[in-house]
Amino acid sequence: MFQIAVCDDDAAECRRLSRYVSDFFSLRNLPAEIDTFQSGAQFLTAEKCYDLYFFDVMMPQMSGFETARTLRKREDDPVIIFVTSSLESAVEGYSVRAAGFVLKPIQQSAFEETMNRVLKEHFERRTASIQVIRNRVPLELRLEKVAYFESRLHQVYVTLCSGERFPITHKLGDLERCLAGYPQFLRCHQSYLVNLDSVEQMEPNEFLLRQSMVAPISRNYYRQSKAAFYRHRLR
Numbered sequence: 001m002f003q004i005a006v007c008d009d010d011a012a013e014c015r016r017l018s019r020y021v022s023d024f025f026s027l028r029n030l031p032a033e034i035d036t037f038q039s040g041a042q043f044l045t046a047e048k049c050y051d052l053y054f055f056d057v058m059m060p061q062m063s064g065f066e067t068a069r070t071l072r073k074r075e076d077d078p079v080i081i082f083v084t085s086s087l088e089s090a091v092e093g094y095s096v097r098a099a100g101f102v103l104k105p106i107q108q109s110a111f112e113e114t115m116n117r118v119l120k121e122h123f124e125r126r127t128a129s130i131q132v133i134r135n136r137v138p139l140e141l142r143l144e145k146v147a148y149f150e151s152r153l154h155q156v157y158v159t160l161c162s163g164e165r166f167p168i169t170h171k172l173g174d175l176e177r178c179l180a181g182y183p184q185f186l187r188c189h190q191s192y193l194v195n196l197d198s199v200e201q202m203e204p205n206e207f208l209l210r211q212s213m214v215a216p217i218s219r220n221y222y223r224q225s226k227a228a229f230y231r232h233r234l235r
Contacts, residue, residue, distance in 0.1 A: 002032040002033070003033055005043060005050040007042075008036075008056035009060060013083075017054060017083060017102075017106065018034050040059055040062035054083055056083045057082050081100045081118065087103060128142070132169075145160050161198055186224075186225060188207060188216070189218040194209075194215040
């Protein structure tokens, strides 16, 4: 779930922006929780980390830029979008490494364009998905939720990080080609395609995953599995 902070001293503007943010994530089936704040000081007092921050530039006592500078002392690389009525503030915004700007009054098309870019640049792994067929019905499968794919008795099963398991109408080889652009997915066995993001440890003949799950590593795939695992750990 995305954790999002919206900070604007104008209560009406804060509600409006929160609605835009909520609708954006809801339409993309991305769960999100939004906290709102009326000032930079109130936000900083909360001492909570978020995935995405929206700061109004012009706020009394502490501006959005000042709030962002203080935040950067607490977090290494927060993703911050500034909300402003003038793009002249963009110059100062880039000094605190803004991820983007939203211009007031907010236009939905411009807002979505900024959000699509920010998601792609900063959260691509969390939003990436592929379409699969489950029970003859198309399903958008979020890749971050997948622990591994397994081929068993001419049927491919998806095992999610939660432990849930269900069959899909695909061949493992086709899935491997479809996921070629996602290096976290590794063919470690003739019958397994594992998500390295879910792997906690590599043993001589298996990967140990979260939730006590296991994905075997066959002899033919051992060398490439070992290389991919350590590359993934070092990225």
